Amino acid sequence: MSYLIFAILIFGIFDSTLGNLEAVKDDELVELIRNEKYLIVLFTQKNCEECSNLENELIGLREVLVEEIDAWVVKVENSQMTRLYSPGSVEPVLVFFRHGIPLLYHGEPNEEEILQMFTANKEPVSKELTDETFEHLTQAGTGATTGDWFVMFYTSDCIECQRLQAIWEAVGAKIKSRTNIARVNRATTGAATARRFNIYEVPAFVFFRLGKMYRYNFGELDVDSLVTFAQNSYRHMKHESVPTPKTPFDDLIALIIVYLKDYPWLWQAGLGIFCIIVLEILRRIVMSRR
Incomplete structure (x- = not known):
C-alpha cells in the first residue's frame, strides 16, 4: 500500500510540473537571457486571470515551441524586470528573447498568433546602421530602391532607449513586410549620421520615404502608436527633405x-x-x- 501511495504522490508531482510553466527568479532569468539562444518568458503575477489565461495558451504551445524554435519557456512572478521590457504595462507581459534581444509579444492571447509571431521572428528584426552603412543601405538621400525606413536613434546609456528595445522589435515585427526598421547609436557608430539629421535628444524616431523624412513627435512610445505612424499618420505630418551628408x-x-x-x-x-x-x-x- 505504501508503494502505491508513493507512486500516486510522485505521479501527482510530475503531472503538476507538466501542467505549469517552469517558474524562475529574476537572477535565474538574467542567466537564461545571457546563455539561451531562444527564450520565451511570461512575466506574471498571482491572482491574475489574464495571466492564467495566457499561461494556459503557452502550456498548450510549449511542445510545439520547443520543437519548432528550440525555445525554453518559463515564467517569472512579480518580477522587477517587467518594466524593462514593457514600460507602463501590467502583467501579463510575454517576451521572446533571441540571442538576448527581446521582442515584446503584442497581440491576442491566442496560440496561433503567438506561434506565428515567434516563428516568423526567430532573428532580430531591427538592423543596426552606422555612419558607414546608413546611406548605402537606406539610400535615404535619393529615395531609391531599398524602400521605406523607420529609424530609432538611441544611446547605450539612455535608460528609456533600453526599455524601448522590446517594443521597437515588436514594431518591426508588425511592419517588416512593408518597411525596414533600424537603430542608430547617436553617441558612437552613428554620431555623424545623427548630426546630419540634427538629432540631439534620444530616443528619437524618423521615418524616411522617397527622399523625405518625417519626425515622430508624439509622446506615446507604444507599439500601436509607432506602427500607426509608420503605416499612415506620417502622411499628416510636415515633412523635411533628406539633407545630404554634412561637409x-x-x-x-x-x-x-x-x-x-x-x-x-x-x-x-x-x-x-x-x-x-x-x-x-x-x-x-x-x-x-x-
Missing part, C-alpha cells in the same frame, strides 16, 4: 553643438575663462595708462 566644416559645427548640449559645463567654463581673459586685458590697459 567637414558643417559637421564640426554640429559636433560642437552636440558637445555643448551634452556637456553644458564646457561652455560655462569657456565663458568663465573668456571673462577672466577680458578682465585681465582691461586691467592691463588701465595699469598702462597710470
